[in-house]
Amino acid sequence: MQARRHLDNFDWILFFAIAVVCAVGVGVIYSATTGTPMAGAFHRQLAWLGLGLLVMLLAIVIDYHTLAEFSYVFYALALVLLALTLAFGRVVNASKSWLGVGGFQFQPSEIAKGATILLLAAYLGRERAPSDRPGLGFVNFSSLCGIVGLPVFLVMMQPDLGTAVTFMPLLVGATFLAGIRFRTIVILALIVALALPLAWSHLKPYQKERVKIFLEPTRDPKGSGYQLIQSLIAVGSGGLLGKGFMAGTQGQLQFLPEQHTDFVFAVLAEERGFLGSLLMLALYFLIIYRCVITARAARDGLGVHLAMGVVCVFACQALLNIGVVVGLLPTTGVPLPLMSYGGSSLVNTLMSFGLVLNVWMRRLVN
């Protein structure tokens, strides 16, 4: 009876939007990797998609209040996995971000993202004493920073700054939504002003350089200029209608770097043209829009913060990625959620949307 009602209340629009984006993503990966050493990526992505949908189903079926109750457990588990990664992780591109179990490789940082969203929402949506003034006090805000900061610190140790930065919208969005007291802002500003020079002077030169590169990616001109130009050529040469499936020369002939991960949208734009780009952007907006609607309709603070946490992380990552493809942002190395090749990211994103669907499905108080 209850299951029947939940099915009636299911957000099919959001689900289908996600499914279509995933399907397009798998198609683009197929087109981009055929005939390259990455030719197997398509099959692996399909497998991950299956696993992702399974995890998503779990995230939908279990009441999000129950999940929130165990959020501390998930969070602790994620931290342990991140610590294990630092100890036993496989080094790829000079950072230890992969953990292998048997033949199975995944990035704990992606799992940590989902766990952090859940814990943060649980913290902000908790029952509060009536005497509490609205807005975040200094202690509340420090807790927020701690919740997000701990996994971010461990991810930065890998070091994987690209992934670490995708945690940030979570903190900013949650703080903005919950509101922050004026006194807290003043105290924070003072602390940052005092601590930053001190911390900076204690950083080792290579760490400083890494921070500088992170703040200003064009400092590393080797490669990024080429990538940008090739991406613009791919997008621009697609024209209005595109060159057709598997016919994009920039992607097929490997002028585009990372054509199946960071520049997957460029491959799509080249092969499907402006119409394809328009359709894809519309789908991404639809997904964002449905999440926001869910947040508005949520029956409690936990639901609001869950839906908004997911949408902030998702939207910021998508906007960062597409901004690079059209040359409006410097190269960052952030994958496009739902479309880029990469199992951990896909599974985590689907799981996150599972939570949003969960919130929508249970929006009505019995």
Added chain:
Amino acid sequence: MYRASKDLQDYYEESRLNTRITVIQVLFGAVLVLYLMAFWYLQVVKADYYRKLSDNNRLRRVTLAPLRGLITDQAGRVLTNNRIAFNVRLDREKVADLKHRLPDLSRILGTSEAVLRERLAKARSRPRFEPVILKEDVDLAEAAYIESRRLELPELSVEVESRRNYLYGPLAAHLLGYVGEASEKDIKDHPELGYDLGEIIGKAGVERRYDVELKGVKGWKQAVVNSLGREIEEIDEGRRATPGHTLRLTLDLDLQRTLEQAYGDEAGSAVFLDPGSGAVLAMISRPAFDPNVFARRFSQDTWDAMDRDPRHPLQDRSSLSKFAPGSVFKVVMSIAALEEKVAGPERGDHCNGSWRFGDKVYQCWAIRKGGHGYLTMREAIIQSCNIYFYHLGNDMGIDRISKWAHLLGFGEPTHIDLPHETAGTVPDPEWKKVAVPSDPVWHPGETISVSIGQGAIEVTPLQMAVFASTIANGGSVYKPHLIRSIEVREGVEEENDQSMLVRTLHLNPRTLSVIKDAMWGVVNEDGTGVRAKIAGRDVCAKTGTAQVFKASRDVDADKLPKEKRDHAWFVGFAPRDKPEIAWAVFVQNGGHGGTTAAPIARAVLERYFQKQDAKVGAPQLASASAPR
């Protein structure tokens, strides 16, 4: 247990939360709209621009090298063509561990590991899919061996390419020249020719001078390439290469071969001309080289070795080296004296072996037998008496000597159609001011030296040959030239009809007959050139012995080390009355001109007349080499 906290939030807090959600939503939406505009700009507004860039990325123009034109002798016998060459190439992508494979490859190819390693090192910067040539120009058997073992040796393949082929090896090497890969300097020096780096172009001789005619027109095709430059597919668009034109030289292969044979192992040069046109019939510079070695890709070492060779085989001694003309210059002196009316042919003089002029004693080569005694001009030429011409030069003065030397083609380039040429030196007071700033004054003694072709005067063998043909044809100075015709289209030859006449000297017929008679005497009257005498052919010539080493006159030539011996000249024409061939034979450190140079000329002349006699029997072929 979570309970709905909605009831705890007052109305204001809820509306504030909704506003904030809206702010976030609008923010994301705005950025997406901005991106949409960016996509519109890139994909619709600038689509053509990026489409072009993408085509530039993916399409590569591949140049198709044309076949180089042939070079034939005057009868159409091929001297230079193109042959098929087999190169063994290594596909580096098919070898997992190159280092361990090297010893095997070395054994299979019979090439040392060091050489293989060096060739691989040179290709290190090239894309890996580009094969590396491990061994160049293998023979058919080796190519077949490798091709038949494709299964065992998948990394090796045989490439077929066209290679310049000089059929007779070093024959006329300096004249034909050689080809090589265009260097950055070639490209910079000749931007109008549109050379590509590494393209095969003419580097010397006719190959260089007529490179435009020989090289043909490059073709091209379009190929799709990936980001590494590997060709993915060809596009049915482009132009086929047009082969170069065939050059028909004025050279006569028979005479050239005879000359090459007769010349032996000496260093020096010889030029045989058609006095009626200036056409080069045979031309040699020794020591020579085999231009085939330069057609190879790995020729730098060979080139360096040749460049360092003390005998300088690359130097074209016919037009780039200059030597003292020695006694041959006495003919120039005689013409000048007769034309300037300083002396008549009847002028007599007495030679007692030496002559004191100023504070110096000038000797005649006949000093050991007490001089030549009394001589007229004709006898002085035949006997090659120095004293006679010392006096004559002293009477005439350097300015008139220099004037006639220039008129007869010395001291200026002959403008032969070869890439480089030296003008030689005809000294006079003006020249000395510039050339010898430490002693800018002309001394009368220098005139005396020049009178017998010594001192500062220097000429090229080619200039000597032009001089000989000027006397032979009665005063017309022709530009020596190598091209008889150029085949512009299949079967259509364009004759070389440029005017080769440089100037006409309008010599007094009496001057000519005196000179020709004296030169006839040199060969036919027991003179210095008797070794070139051919019965019934009236060979006319003058010998010359140019001093290299001061004391050579008093020492037996055979006892001197080779590099200190005199240079030998033998310059002339035949037959006397209707000259058909004129020449200059020069043997470096050859001793007496009559001894070493004359027999070489005689061998060529005999072949020439033998051919002419054969033609009389078949008159329909006679036009092939008749003077034009």
